Amino acid sequence: MYRSIILPAGILAATIIGAGTFVIPFIFAQAGLITGLFYLTISAAAFIFVYLMYADIILRTEENHRFAGYAEFYLGKLAKWPTIFLTIVGMFFILTIYLILSASFINFFWPTIPDIYKAAVFWFVASLAILLKINRLAVSEFLTVLGIVAIILVAFLYGLKNSERIFSAPLITLGWHQFLLPYGAILFAFAGKTAIPTILGYFRSNNQHVINIKPVVILGVILPAIVYLVFAVAVINLSNTISINSVSGLAGNLPNWLMTLFGVLGFIAIWSTYIVVGRDIEKSLIHDVKLSNYLAAAIVFFLPMILYFSGLQNFLEMVKTTGGVFVGIEGLLIILMWKRAVKASPTASGVFKKPHHFINAFLFFVFFIGIIYEIIY
Secondary structure, eight states, rough: OOOIIIHHHHHHHHHHOSGGGHHHHHHHHHHHHHHHHHHHHHOOOHOOOHHOOOOOOHHHHOOOOOOOHHHHHHGGGGGGGHHHHHHHHHHHHHHHHHHHHHHHHHTTOOOOOOHHHHHHHHHHHHHHHHHOOOOOOHHHHHHHHHHHHHHHHHEEEEEHTTHHHHHHHOOOOSSHHHHHHHHHHHHHHHHOOTTTHHHHEEETTTTTGGGGGHHHHHHHHHHHHHHHHHHHHHHHHSSOOOTEEEEEEETSSSSSHHHHHHHHHHHHHHHHHHHHHHHHHHHHHHTSSOOOHHHHHHHHHHHHHHHHHHHHOOOOHHHIIIIIIIIIIHHHHHHHHHHHHHHHTTSSOOSSOOHHHHHHHHHHHHHHHHHHHHHHH
């Protein structure tokens, strides 16, 4: 049970839980609790189906590919380069989001310097680790995420003394802008497709049956959803003013030692994720775009800070755009690839039966609406 379901589900949950966590309380406070819960539920359901589809694509394909490789294999050569471009740009946006968020965590243990210098320190330390090929420890990242979740639970317990705030918070807000506000942010919060090939590789290397991918994906998506809900309630109960990244709003409402620990764990978590995403971009630039090692390394090193200094410093807008547009397009691509994969090998032993047309339409609608809304607004 532990090795076949709990551990791989933990890998998926740890991949999903990231920067998107910290925008959830603000979204709930602005859009209303019922609206936030509605989007949380719909998004969790959508990503369960999409991640199962992605797993099915991988299992139905004899050769191993990167994401762009599957797009080329099932959607044609014309799909390869747009997929590579969108994937790389989306990942660079993710690195920029981590630069923005880093200042809030560093502030808990180094509050005396301006935010722009905090972001620069984080950028240099993380980028240097990428260049020097310093290996992250998967166990340490997993334990760090567990530590952050534990602090969220402690914050939730501390917030119970102010539980009247959650009951006085708006349940729903009128107006399309407020109602659609959570769309891109919550899509971003559930992004974690890179864990699916890792989990399937884990199954193969440990002689686990791939049918376990179903409960693993369900549990691996539901756990982050519960963490997000608990964190939203905790921040609303504890914060006099809920900041966009939620972190700064907790200052002064929790013991100093706990906030310092939260800052250190948060820094380590986004640092290790920055390294992983950065190396993934570097590999894509080398293997997919065919750039030299030095040019790829230079782009990964400098471009995130260039984007940051060019004015991309609005945490909420960056999260919404990355989630609504780039994660949304990834979702649509997986749906289209899966349909082609099923047609190409209808008798293959996949793990996911063909869903009802209503489910296909629902998934397409969820991601398509997110893309259109973020582009228009």
